[in-house]
Amino acid sequence: MEQLDNNKIPKLSTVGKKYHDTQVVVQLPRHDLSAEHCRHLKNDTQHQSFDDFCRSRDSDALDVGRVVASVPSTSVRTLLCAV
Numbered sequence: 001m002e003q004l005d006n007n008k009i010p011k012l013s014t015v016g017k018k019y020h021d022t023q024v025v026v027q028l029p030r031h032d033l034s035a036e037h038c039r040h041l042k043n044d045t046q047h048q049s050f051d052d053f054c055r056s057r058d059s060d061a062l063d064v065g066r067v068v069a070s071v072p073s074t075s076v077r078t079l080l081c082a083v
Contacts, residue, residue, distance in 0.1 A: 010020035030037035033054070041047050 004016075007015045008019050009016040011017060031039075035041055035047055035050050035054075038050065041050055
């Protein structure tokens with residue numbers, strides 16, 4: 001976040017938040033967000049499944065991210081060897 005211009009940091013009620021919202025619209029096509037825009041759902045079961053997916057995605061995946069310190073490279077190598 002430190003590398004972003006101040007006008008691109010998505011803080012509530014700022015130009016950065018408006019920029020973020022615009023980017024989300026560009027990155028997420030309408031048919032991924034609403035069944036109204038998805039022409040390939042053929043029956044009620046598929047519509048219900050899509051609605052369930054959207055609710056799950058919205059509650060679990062669309063959130064504010066946070067940066068955490070990375071693990072040492074030796075730990076990663078150890079994890080890969082254990083697989």
